Amino acid sequence: MDLTNKVAIVTGGAMGNGLGITKALLKAHARVYILDYSEELKKTIKDLKKDFSQISGYIVDIRDSKMLEEIVKDISLEEKKIDILVNNAGVAKLQSFAKMSDEVRDFHFDINIKGTWNVTKAFLPLLKKSKTGRIINLSSVTGPMVADIGEVAYATTKAALIGFTKALAMELAPKNILVNAILPGYIMTPMVENIAKETDSNNPEKVIEGIGLGIPLKRLGTIDELGNLALFLASEECSYITGQTFVIDGGSTLPETNSVGV
Ligand SMILES: NC(=O)c1ccc[n+]([C@@H]2O[C@H](COP(=O)([O-])OP(=O)(O)OC[C@H]3O[C@@H](n4cnc5c(N)ncnc54)[C@H](O)[C@@H]3O)[C@@H](O)[C@H]2O)c1
DSSP states (O other), X not given: OOOTTOEEEEETTTSHHHHHHHHHHHHTTOEEEEEXXXXXXXXXXXXXXXXXXXXXXXXXXTXXXXXXXXXXXXXXXXXXXXXXXXXXXXXXXOOOTTTOOHHHHHHHIIIIIXXXXXXXXXXXXXXXXXXXXXXXXXXXXXXXXXXXXXXXXXXXXHHHHHHHHHHHHHHHGGGTOEEEEEEEOXXXXXXXXXXXXXXXXXXXXXXXXXXXXXXXXXXXXXXXXXXXXXXXXXXXXXXXXXXXXXEESTTTTOOSOSSOOO
16 A cells, blocks of 8 residues: 555654554655654654654644634644544543543543544645545544443444544535454553553553454554554545454453353
């Protein structure tokens, strides 16, 4: 797949899935701008520059729509259009529903739903100038398909992104902007390391091992595997698919029981 002359925005690309996606797009020769609120972004850009000159980024919180507008203006000085928007930035914090404060609820809603909304709104005018626009939203199997204890806020936001994906796909089809969602199972990222620590701070490795054992492929996914799926959805080869959801989970959502079998 070749993304020469394509311009991509990836939110949350400083680490984890966003980094895997960024690398896949860069390898296919896209120009990529990462938007991330972590200072880690500086190190990521420095590292990526060693192999890819066409990478840059902005430190920004996607809750800040004013700053997003400024960034769009800045990017417009360099780029006439944006071809690919990957709404990847997201947060997850385990907490029981009964104990969850409104602040923790809003932390999820504000970043995972409203942040995705803000970035899409801000970049839409530039995306409309592309002949092959693509929006890829990072939902999850958590929410639309399955859930673990402590994930009510997170699951709610990830399910919301399916509605966002489908409704936006309808509105943007006349502009040939394809909008799809990726639903990952467990991919090995800093987010999953934190979830493991929240579950058992004394033995997070055991939690990760337990996750792997419950997956038919017996391991967590890698950010490169996730990046390859995003690359396909971003490419011109993906030309007749919109409003759809793509599960990448090593089969984790397959088992009907854990007791029946021969
Ligand atoms: N890792 C998994 O197993 C998994 C599974 C399903 C879905 N996902 C989804 O994939 C996406 C990425 O997850 P990850 O595991 O790589 O997470 P991560 O925590 O490892 O990385 C997330 C990145 O997003 C950035 N970010 C978070 N909030 C931001 C904000 N308000 N503004 C700007 N940047 C922000 C962080 O700084 C970080 O660089 C998320 O949307 C997540 O819900 C992950």
